[in-house]
Amino acid sequence: MIWVWIALAPILGGLVYGGERVLRARMQRRQGPPLLQPFYDMFKLLDKRTLIIHAPHALLALAHFAVLWFSIAAIFLGWNLLYIIFLHLFAQILLILAGYSVRSPYSHIGSNRELLMVVAYEPILILVAVGFYLVSGSFEIAEIVKGENYLLQIPLLFAALLIIVPIKVKKSPFDVGEAHQEIVGGIEVEYSGVFYEFLYMSRFLEYIFIYSFVYLFGGESHWLGAVLVFGVFLLVNLVDNATARVRPAHMLKIIYTVAVSLAVVNLLGILL
C-alpha cells in the first residue's frame, strides 16, 4: 500500500499545485486555470521539441528529480529524519551544479541564489529535526508520528518552520531563486521540453517534502496534521498574494535573525 503512495507522489503533488493555482486565482477574484492544469502542462511539454545544451546538464535535472523522489519515499517509509534532510540537500546540490554547468549568466545567478536559499533554510530544518529528537527521543519518522501533539511542546520551532515554507515552495516574499521576469526562472532558464518537465515535477515533490514536515507536528493525530497542513497552505498563499519579493541578502537576514533565534530559544527552553 505504501509503495502505491510513493509511486503516486508526483501526481499527488501535482494536484496540490493545481489546487494552489485555483486558490490563488480565487483570492484575486478571478476564475483561474482548471485543477488538472499542471498535468496538461506536463503532457504538452512531452509534445515539444527538446533543446539540450549538453548531456550532463540534462541528466543532472533527471538525477535531481530521482533523488528528490527517493527522499519522499524515505519520508513515506518512516526513515531517519536527518537522513531525509541530507538526501534532500544532495538533490538541491545536483540542481545547483546543473545551473553552474551552462554559460548563461541567468543560470549562474539562479544557482547563486539557490545556494543562498539552501544556506538559509537548512539550519532551520536540522534544528526542527533536533527539536523532534529532544521531545520524542528518536530521529525516526516512524517513532515521531507515535508521539502526541508536538505543537504545544515545540511551538516556536513550528513558527520557524512556517517562515521557511515559502522558500521551499517558491512563493513570495522568498521566491528569489526562481524570480520570474527578474532572472527568468534562474536555474530553469536553459531547460526545455522533456527535461524541463523533470524540474516542473520536482516542484510538486518539494510541496510534499515541506508539507510533510508540517504534518509531523500533528503527531499521532492525523486530523491535527491535516488541519495544520491545510492552514499553512492557506496562510502561505495569502502571504504570497499580499507581499513583494525581498532581496536575497535581506531574505538571509530575516531567516538568520527571526527564524534561527525562535528555533534556538525553543531548543534552550527544552534543554534547561
Place this chain on the structure above:
Amino acid sequence: MKFFTPFRKKSPWVLHYNAGSCNGCDIEILAALGPKFDLERFGVINTGNPKQSDIFLVTGPVTYRSRERLVELYSQIPEPKVVVAVGSCTATGGVFRGMYNVEDGIDRYIPVDVYVPGCASSPQLIIDALVKGLEVLEAKSKEIEKPYKLFGAIETIANKLSRLNMATKVGQNEKD
C-alpha cells in the same frame, strides 16, 4: 505523438517581446493577463523564457535595433510554435510605415500566424487572437520553421539539430 497533441491548446505558454512598440499594446497584453480578463483560465503563463514557450506575442514595428533579437528569440522557441502580431504597427508598420528606422511589420522577418489589428488592440481582441492561435498550434507539426531573414544554415552535430548558428547578425548574411 498523437495522444499528446490535444494538450497543446490546453497550456499555451506565452513569450512577449517588444520590438520597438510605444508600450500601448504591451499594457493591453498585461491587462489581458491580469485579474480582470484573466488569460490564465486558458492555462496561459507568461514565461519570459523562449525555450519553454509556445506562443510568441510581438508588439511594435520592428526597429533596426530589435530585429536581431526578434529573429534570435524566434529561433530559440522549440517547435511547434505560433507567432501572434499584436497591433497595427506589428502587422503593417502602422503610422510608422515607410520611415527610415522601422521595418514595416514583423512578417518581413518571421512567419506570422495571427494578425491583431488596432492601435492599441483591445484585451478582448488579444484573447480572441490567442484562441485562434491555439487552433493553429494544434494543427502544426514539429517541422522546423525558419525565419525569412537573418538566417544561417541548419546544421546537425552528431545527428542532432544545432541551433547555435541559426540566427545571424545583420552584417553576416548576404541575403539581408
